[in-house]
Amino acid sequence: xxxxxxxxxxxxxxxxxxxxxxxxxxxxxxxxxxxxxxxxxxxxxxxxxxxxxxxxxxxxxxxxxxxxxxxxxxxxxxxxxxxxxxxxxxxxxxxxxxxxxxxxxxxxxxxxxxxxxxxxxxxxxxxxxxxxxxxxxxxxxxxxxxxxxxxxxxxxxxxxxxxxxxxxxxxxxxxxxxxxxxxxxxxxxxxxxxxxxxxxxxxxxxxxxxxxxxxxxxxxxxx
Amino acid sequence: xxxxxxxxxxxxxxxxxxxxxxxxxxxxxxxxxxxxxxxxxxxxxxxxxxxxxxxxxxxxxxxxxxxxxxxxxxxxxxxxxxxxxxxxxxxxxxxxxxxxxxxxxxxxxxxxxxxxxxxxxxxxxxxxxxxxxxxxxxxxxxxxxxxxxxxxxxxxxxxxxxxxxxxxxxxxxxxxxxxxxxxxxxxxxxxxxxxxxxxxxxxxxxxxxxxxxxxxxxxxxxxxxxxxxxxxxxxxxxxxxxxxxxxxxxxxxxxxxxxxxxxxxxxxxxxxxxxxxxxxxxxxxxxxxxxxxxxxxxxxxxxxxxxxxxxxxxxxxxxxxxxxxxxxxxxxxxxxxxxxxxxxxxxxxxxxxxxxxxxxxxxxxxxxxxxxxxxxxxxx
Ligand SMILES: Nc1ncnc2c1ncn2[C@@H]1O[C@H](COP(=O)(O)OP(=O)(O)OP(=O)(O)O)[C@@H](O)[C@H]1O
Ligand SMILES: [Mg+2]
Numbered sequence: 286x287x288x289x290x291x292x293x294x295x296x297x298x299x300x301x302x303x304x305x306x307x308x309x310x311x312x313x314x315x316x317x318x319x320x321x322x323x324x325x326x327x328x329x330x331x332x333x334x335x336x337x338x339x340x341x342x343x344x345x346x347x348x349x350x351x352x353x354x355x356x357x358x359x360x361x362x363x364x365x366x367x368x369x370x371x372x373x374x375x376x377x378x379x380x381x382x383x384x385x386x387x388x389x390x391x392x393x394x395x396x397x398x399x400x401x402x403x404x405x406x407x408x409x410x411x412x413x414x415x416x417x418x419x420x421x422x423x424x425x426x427x428x429x430x431x432x433x434x435x436x437x438x439x440x441x442x443x444x445x446x447x448x449x450x451x452x453x454x455x456x457x458x459x460x461x462x463x464x465x466x467x468x469x470x471x472x473x474x475x476x477x478x479x480x481x482x483x484x485x486x487x488x489x490x491x492x493x494x495x496x497x498x499x500x501x502x503x504x505x506x507x508x
Numbered sequence: 509x510x511x512x513x514x515x516x517x518x519x520x521x522x523x524x525x526x527x528x529x530x531x532x533x534x535x536x537x538x539x540x541x542x543x544x545x546x547x548x549x550x551x552x553x554x555x556x557x558x559x560x561x562x563x564x565x566x567x568x569x570x571x572x573x574x575x576x577x578x579x580x581x582x583x584x585x586x587x588x589x590x591x592x593x594x595x596x597x598x599x600x601x602x603x604x605x606x607x608x609x610x611x612x613x614x615x616x617x618x619x620x621x622x623x624x625x626x627x628x629x630x631x632x633x634x635x636x637x638x639x640x641x642x643x644x645x646x647x648x649x650x651x652x653x654x655x656x657x658x659x660x661x662x663x664x665x666x667x668x669x670x671x672x673x674x675x676x677x678x679x680x681x682x683x684x685x686x687x688x689x690x691x692x693x694x695x696x697x698x699x700x701x702x703x704x705x706x707x708x709x710x711x712x713x714x715x716x717x718x719x720x721x722x723x724x725x726x727x728x729x730x731x732x733x734x735x736x737x738x739x740x741x742x743x744x745x746x747x748x749x750x751x752x753x754x755x756x757x758x759x760x761x762x763x764x765x766x767x768x769x770x771x772x773x774x775x776x777x778x779x780x781x782x783x784x785x786x787x788x789x790x791x792x793x794x795x796x797x798x799x800x801x802x803x804x805x806x807x808x809x810x811x812x813x814x815x816x817x818x819x820x821x822x823x824x825x826x827x828x829x830x831x832x833x834x835x836x837x838x839x840x841x842x843x844x845x846x847x848x849x850x851x852x853x854x855x856x857x858x859x860x861x862x863x864x865x866x867x868x869x870x871x872x873x874x875x876x877x878x879x880x881x882x883x884x885x886x887x888x
Contacts (some may be wrong), residue, residue: 332885341797342881352824361802369799376884380794394512394798441798 287314296346307333308504320475320482322495330500331485335451339372340364369397373442375452381426388422391440412444432463450482461462468494515812529780533820536769541828541856545761545848559718563747564711569739573707574737587720592617593708599662608648610692612699621714624687631679639698641678647689665696667703777867781813785871792875793883802876809875813868814861825853
């Protein structure tokens with residue numbers, strides 16, 4: 286059984302009386318340890334799909350199952366707990382909390398666990414080490430470069446050891462060199478730590494880092 | 509608590525706004541606590557006076573005197589053990605704003621009726637012997653840096669204001685709890701000699717039995733009802749309560765101010781929290797992607813709102829306490845010392861916290877219900 290199973294998934298936005306279909310009847314399986322890339326033109330519904338997988342939005346029809354748990358059947362409260370355990374989200378614009386240091390940003394997901402302060406510290410330092418920012422733990426986001434900020438965000442996404450990492454154009458706002466570092470890091474997460482990754486990108490070179498590329502266009506998903 | 513830092517950094521990220529909000533709450537609470545303390549103090553004042561002492565005063569007003577001749581008749585009323593009298597002198601020492609209560613009293617009878625003032629035996633004798641001697645409370649001695657045996661000069665706002673009245677401090681009293689330590693007493697005879705028209709301001713009776721008070725009051729007041737100087741006789745407690753009520757209907761004022769204060773806090777705090785919540789919508793959305801539950805985010809916003817008003821409330825209460833107790837205001841020396849009671853302080857801070865929580869309800873609810881996908885799309 287695949288880690289992620291999407292069945293007959295449709296999303297139709299309702300704006301006033303007008304129905305705006307994004308995609309209809311999508312099926313998708315992702316296996317544990319896969320590094321999958323999702324490409325497609327702007328507005329094709331890539332972000333929408335990621336949000337649905339993460340339980341941040343509700344599908345119009347269809348089901349999403351992750352590790353045997355049906356995400357689309359969960360209550361808001363169950364979804365929050367489930368996200369905390371299973372999903373690491375990486376955004377294009379990093380979305381770090383500006384008032385917290387790199388360390389504190391990475392620690393955020395762990396506040397939701399029962400870990401002690403000392404255990405949290407160990408996990409955070411490990412995550413920062415993986416993303417190569419051990420020496421920047423006490424820096425605030427504004428004291429970091431874009432690439433470093435994104436690495437902190439990746440640290441935050443992996444610190445609670447999630448089942449699934451969802452990345453929405455994580456290199457979209459970075460220069461080539463920084464983007465390269467981020468992609469190398471993600472490859473490492475996949476190979477070294479066996480993380481299952483779904484990466485959304487517009488960049489062909491970024492896409493080549495994945496194991497397989499999918500295209501979403503005009504509501505149709507092809508693999 | 510592990511979320512404390514998150515609340516704290518949110519509180520301090522817009523320091524000026526947080527401080528201004530806390531200060532508004534502080535000002536409102538200061539007002540509330542101050543007024544409420546006036547009220548509790550006046551309530552206490554209504555309890556101070558003795559039930560076994562009665563005051564006979566002019567029926568028109570306490571500022572009009574009574575004839576000296578009344579003394580001997582009142583002494584014969586059944587149930588009256590002793591009668592003495594006093595007079596309001598309104599003495600000034602150097603600066604007329606530096607108020608303290610001063611009385612010319614019937615030295616032979618006065619201190620028998622008022623056991624609340626403790627005076628060493630030798631000083632009492634010295635005070636009784638000398639016509640210009642004064643008996644002064646410990647607090648007043650301290651306030652003006654006076655010494656026993658020192659001769660000081662007062663002027664009176666009532667008796668020939670230009671005249672200097674020399675007094676020699678012969679005795680210092682220590683008050684029992686509830687009695688002022690800032691009063692100044694001297695011989696009625698001295699006042700009588702220096703001004704031709706003096707009459708007793710009021711008579712003080714000591715009763716054989718407090719339960720006789722009503723009968724005695726009726727007897728005296730009926731006796732003088734049709735004379736030129738009609739009297740009003742009441743227990744000391746009732747008399748002081750009457751003076752206390754000269755300060756106006758404070759209870760009503762406090763209720764009005766209280767309600768205004770609550771609304772002010774509510775609006776100010778709610779406004780701040782709404783602004784903060786709006787600015788932080790995207791961060792709330794991000795926290796939700798990390799798995800922060802609706803309930804937790806609701807709690808975090810509430811806690812932040814309560815923290816602001818709690819800080820402001822504490823500031824206001826402490827400020828009121830310092831101010832009141834620092835000035836030692838005693839309302840003409842007839843009231844027990846002004847005090848911000850623990851009860852009032854606790855009430856004030858609790859109100860601030862509760863109002864903070866209420867003001868945080870709407871933004872907290874908004875944070876909890878925030879649609880993640882749409883919010884993130886708006887900023888991206
Ligand atoms: N809340 C909404 N209400 C109405 N329409 C929406 C809403 N959210 C998204 N859409 C529409 O759904 C479509 C898919 O949007 P989505 O953001 O998923 O695209 P995308 O593939 O991520 O695009 P991009 O590459 O630009 O990020 C777009 O046409 C968008 O306008
Ligand atoms: Mg997108």
